[in-house]
Amino acid sequence: HTIKSISNQTLSHAPNTTSVDFNPNSDSTFQRNLTFNFPASISSLDLIRGLSRRSSCSLATSHLDGSRMSRTVLQLHLGPWLESLALPGSSVTESSLLALLPHLTALRRLDLSGLDMSGVFLSREEHRQQVQVALAGLKKLDLSDLRYLSDLTFNRLTGCTPRLRRIEQTSTVRWLDLSRTSFTPESLCSVAQVEGLSLEELRLRGCKELTDYSVEVFCKHQPGLQILDLSVCTELTSRAVQAVALGLKGLRLLSLSRDWRVTDKGLADLMVLPELRTLDLSECLHVSGAEIVKGLSAPEPRARLETLSLKSCTYIRDLAVFSLAQLLGSSLRELDLTFYIYLTDLSVAWWRPPRRVSLEYKGPSFTRTFGNMSFFRPPSMPFQEKPRLVTDKALGVFREQEGASLLVLRSLQDLDLSACSKLTDSSITQHVLRYPDLQRLSLSILPEISDDSLASVAYHCRSLTSLEFSHCPRISDQGIARAAPYLARLQHLYLSYCNALTDRSLSMLVQHCKRLRTLDISMCKYISLTMVELLQSQLPFIENVHCRFVGGADLTYSDFFLSPAA
Known part of the structure; x- marks a missing residue:
């Protein structure tokens, strides 16, 4: 009805027009959650001016030239309306970014992933004050893939975003992704001990400087974590695995992929985490699976894994595969045994589903309700099978x-x-x-x-x-x-x-x-x-x-x- 009334109104004001084609997709009134992708250069000025007529918009750009004209257009035409700015892997210079940020007063989300940001970014006090005023309402900040991210730069950025800085007093931040950065053990310990911070998800893939001790400190101070990605953290050993098992009782997902120093030690303790559903041990070359089997055979509660990756775990043998199939048969949904060179026909055969047997001509039927007669034993119930x-x-x-x-x-x-x-x-x-x-x-x-x-x-x-x-x-x-x-x-x-x-x-x-x-x-x-x-x-x-x-x-x-x- 809304579209009809608009069409009729348009016709009433155009008496010389016989027909009007109305496309709601071209009317900004009916458009929601749009993200525009284009180069922020002089060639895009007409498009940028058109965006300025919208109440709010999101912008993703992979190239921002250094011309004064480009910066001026973005500042004047988009600054008061831009809610989301993404610059993943952009060629934007630090000077251009510093000139642009103070004008983005409506910004709620900022993606700086992949930028070549040096240690002098926001080093001047006047720049920090200008950016802090503009980013007062910023809620989400993506700093992943910042190769040269240091503690000093991280503190400057978070210090200019008051809503993010409140993690010191409140638990508003739920997840952090600092993958493939130079995140240090000291930084992880500091983040873990921020007062009021209660993380649910942490991804540190490829942070190769992390140590077992920093993981121990983190697990001690962030017991509510549910998702943890420590893949390609090559300095970690089984000591970190034991810390995770001891401190993160509500963990649902754990990735230790390509952590080559991790062995079987500690994996049995992981298997008693009742909420654990996903475990990635791909390319953990020293894992044999024996401790996983040991942990899964322990009394309840224990993990009910739905996804298990043992890709390239060359120490696993038939016996471990058989036991895992026995212990995870009712829950496992995804299994990755890629490049498991010792997998044989014998291994796979033990995963065979049971045959469906018709009982129509197999003898008398039995009831599951028994009186005092004890002529025969009741049939076993499915939940009684351990x-x-x-x-x-x-x-x-x-x-x-x-x-x-x-x-x-x-x-x-x-x-x-x-x-x-x-x-x-x-x-x-x-x-x-x-x-x-x-x-x-x-x-x-x-x-x-x-x-x-x-x-x-x-x-x-x-x-x-x-x-x-x-x-x-x-x-x-x-x-x-x-x-x-x-x-x-x-x-x-x-x-x-x-x-x-x-x-x-x-x-x-x-x-x-x-x-x-x-x-x-x-x-x-x-x-x-x-x-x-x-x-x-x-x-x-x-x-x-x-x-x-x-x-x-x-x-x-x-x-x-x-x-x-x-």
């Missing part, structure tokens, strides 16, 4: 009894087994990968698997939306033909370096995979560009078709990806 540790003896029995399985990963949604080079078709096809709720599966760089694996996965995992079989040379048109009819939900398919595929495979995808959005067939030398273009025209949702070197073409002809025309 997880059991897998022993070497049980492992030996399993090797002798093919098909045995202790547990299922019933809730698994994401599984990555890429580059587990010892896997064969038997691990995929013989009652193993049968997860009806699995959505994302990667089986790339597995030279031993064939069309049988692809067909089995498609038949038993019909909820798949993303499937990767790149660098699997034994996948052919026959496998695609067998799998495609069961992949109606598939949106992303990666088949690069599958050299046995031809145009016939694309025809099957066009026929059965109508929801496909992304297709990667790079290096498939028997697929023609003509068929690629036909596929693109036939699939309604296709967005990207990666087709480098298709048809055996050289780099100058086909090193690109196709996307639908506007």
